[in-house]
Amino acid sequence: MKHLKSNFIALLAFVLPVFAWGQAAFLEKPEEFKPDKPCKIIVNLKLTSNEWGIVEAANNEDMFLWVWKPAEHPAGHPFANGIGGAAWKNSNDALKMTKESDGVYSYSFTPTEFFEVEAATVFKEDFHFLVKPKDGGGYGDPDIKTEDLSISVDPPASPIVKVQSVPQGKGKKLDTIASSTADVFSVVYNNNVEEKASMQEAEELYVYIVAYDDLGNEYKIASSPKRVADFPELKMTKSNDGIFQFSCIPDRFISIPDGQMLYRLEVQIVKPNLRTTSDWVDGVFTYYFNQGGC
Amino acid sequence: MKKLLFIASMALVFNACEKPLEEIYEASSKLEGINDEWVLAKVDQYDPNNKELVIDVTRVFANDNIELNMSSEDFTFSYNQDNPLYMGTSGTWSFDDDEAPSQLNFAAVNGSDTVYYNCPLLRTVRSIDPTLEFSLTRECDNGNPTTVYHFTFQRK
Numbered sequence: 001m002k003h004l005k006s007n008f009i010a011l012l013a014f015v016l017p018v019f020a021w022g023q024a025a026f027l028e029k030p031e032e033f034k035p036d037k038p039c040k041i042i043v044n045l046k047l048t049s050n051e052w053g054i055v056e057a058a059n060n061e062d063m064f065l066w067v068w069k070p071a072e073h074p075a076g077h078p079f080a081n082g083i084g085g086a087a088w089k090n091s092n093d094a095l096k097m098t099k100e101s102d103g104v105y106s107y108s109f110t111p112t113e114f115f116e117v118e119a120a121t122v123f124k125e126d127f128h129f130l131v132k133p134k135d136g137g138g139y140g141d142p143d144i145k146t147e148d149l150s151i152s153v154d155p156p157a158s159p160i161v162k163v164q165s166v167p168q169g170k171g172k173k174l175d176t177i178a179s180s181t182a183d184v185f186s187v188v189y190n191n192n193v194e195e196k197a198s199m200q201e202a203e204e205l206y207v208y209i210v211a212y213d214d215l216g217n218e219y220k221i222a223s224s225p226k227r228v229a230d231f232p233e234l235k236m237t238k239s240n241d242g243i244f245q246f247s248c249i250p251d252r253f254i255s256i257p258d259g260q261m262l263y264r265l266e267v268q269i270v271k272p273n274l275r276t277t278s279d280w281v282d283g284v285f286t287y288y289f290n291q292g293g294c
Numbered sequence: 295m296k297k298l299l300f301i302a303s304m305a306l307v308f309n310a311c312e313k314p315l316e317e318i319y320e321a322s323s324k325l326e327g328i329n330d331e332w333v334l335a336k337v338d339q340y341d342p343n344n345k346e347l348v349i350d351v352t353r354v355f356a357n358d359n360i361e362l363n364m365s366s367e368d369f370t371f372s373y374n375q376d377n378p379l380y381m382g383t384s385g386t387w388s389f390d391d392d393e394a395p396s397q398l399n400f401a402a403v404n405g406s407d408t409v410y411y412n413c414p415l416l417r418t419v420r421s422i423d424p425t426l427e428f429s430l431t432r433e434c435d436n437g438n439p440t441t442v443y444h445f446t447f448q449r450k
Contacts, residue, residue: 166349167341167441179440182380183432184339184351237353247339247351 024048025129025149028106033153035111035119041065041151043131046103048146054131055103057144061133063105064091066145070125071115079114088136097131105131127151160193163269163285177289181262186247189236189269189281198278199271205281206234207246208268213260221254225280229272236269244269250289264288322420324395329366332426332447334358334379342431342439355379362447364426371400379445380432381411395419398428416444424449 024047027033028040045055045063054063066081073080075087083090097105111122132145166186170176177185187207194200206228211219222228233253236244250262269281337355340348361374364387372384382402389395395418400411416427426447431439 164347166339166344166347168344168347178434178438179432180434183441184337184354184443186339186349186351188347188349245349247349247354249354 024146025151027151027153030153035122035153036113038108038110040106040108041127041129042100042104042106043097043146043149044104045131045146048131048149051147052137052143052145054133054144054146057133058103058105063097063099063131064134065095065097065107065129066091066132066136067095067127067129069128069150070111070122071117073116086139088132088138091132091134091136123153126153161190162193163187163189163281163283165285165287169287173286175286175288177287179289181250181289183249184247185250185265185287186245187236187267187269187285189244190242191244192242194281196278196282199281201242202244202271203238204272205236205238205244205269206231206272207236208270209234209254210266211250211254211256211262212264212266213256214263215260217256217260219254219256225268225270225274228270228274262289322422324389324419325366325392327418327420327423328364328426330364330426331450332362332364333450334360334362334445335425335448336444336446338444338446340442342442348444361450362426379430379443381413381430382409416446 024045025041025043028042033039043063045058048054068081075082079094080087080092081095082088083092095107097107100106111117111127112119115122128148128150130146130148136145137143164174164187165177166188167177167179167183168174170178179185189205191200191202191205194202206222208222208225208228209220213219221234222231228234233248234246236246238244246267250265254262256262265287267285267287268283269285271279274280334355336350336352338348339351355378358375358378360378363372363374365371369386369388370384371387373379375383377383381400382404385400385402385408387401388399390397390399396415398413398415400413402409402411411430413428413430416429417423417425419426428445430443430445432441432443434440
């Protein structure tokens with residue numbers, strides 16, 4: 001077993017660098033990439049195909065970026081790829097790359113500013129470019145360039161949230177509401193991501209609320225989840241895209257004696273005329289109010 | 295040739311008719327535009343930490359019939375009820391710039407206390423504009439923003 005383990009580690013040691021260093025073009029810090037923030041493109045010419053002699057050219061010449069996606073600037077633009085009538089033979093000095101080490105070149109820019117596009121366009125189109133010397137040949141001369149290179153960029157995956165509050169909860173359980181109970185508090189339920197089959201494509205939903213004051217006293221509007229339909233004010237509004245919302249100002253919605261403060265709300269999302277557990281969204285959603293003291 | 299002469303003469307005619315824009319469109323006074331009685335029509339809300347989730351909470355205020363009187367004569371404001379929108383009941387107001395305002399500054403008077411609320415305008419408010427739209431950021435005691443409301447009022 002020990003032998004197996006050491007073999008596995010040896011294999012990892014061999015394979016990992018291939019993945020880490022095997023790309024000809026990559027971003028310096030891909031995990032931090034944001035289209036509206038500066039980023040650095042790095043190209044290792046030695047890992048390109050070198051079909052058009054770029055590695056040898058780099059021994060004697062400066063290297064330039066030639067980029068067409070997410071956008072290509074027209075002739076005359078300060079960041080157009082080339083200058084003049086034979087642009088391929090005269091790269092724009094503004095796109096000269098920085099030599100990081102032998103065969104490794106970089107170019108830094110802020111994508112949304114450089115390409116003059118929205119962040120969404122950057123994510124959609126990715127970066128498509130090549131590297132060439134000032135004179136890329138052509139017009140009867142052999143081309144000098146890399147093959148077409150690309151770097152893929154994707155927006156950060158946003159977590160799919162089934163139930164959330166506005167204002168959003170803080171803390172590990174996202175259950176601490178920093179705003180005052182005099183502010184509007186909402187529970188938003190995304191039925192589109194409901195996994196419970198009996199609750200999918202729900203048409204009408206209510207909230208069943210149990211509130212507690214700072215002394216632990218309990219307050220209800222409907223006496224039980226089965227009675228919510230008797231109280232229209234507990235009905236959630238539904239938008240066409242399957243989002244249900246319940247909003248209230250807790251101080252006005254729940255009548256609490258003077259001197260006491262609303263401390264906690266427990267919310268269940270249920271169908272009207274609930275009969276079994278298949279008629280509610282799994283989970284009791286609890287929110288603690290700290291009365292705006294944050 | 296005739297055609298050319300016609301085009302040239304028309305160009306001269308149009309050129310002679312050209313007037314500076316400012317003579318055609320007088321800058322509409324925002325002070326005049328805001329001077330009115332307003333009825334709350336819509337409220338949107340979002341958490342400043344999650345600006346993508348903007349929700350319509352008009353329903354919460356729908357039965358309150360909240361009205362706001364803005365006077366550009368004495369620069370006072372007053373609601374028709376007690377502190378309906380977290381910014382006091384009455385007081386004085388000003389624009390940050392009377393010519394091109396981007397913010398409404400409210401000074402709500404509560405007894406001997408005056409509380410200030412700086413509310414960005416969400417659109418211009420000329421006499422021809424049907425709505426008054428501004429936002430209010432609610433903060434907790436340490437100044438951290440907790441929730442943002444976008445209020446839309448219509449002329450009464």
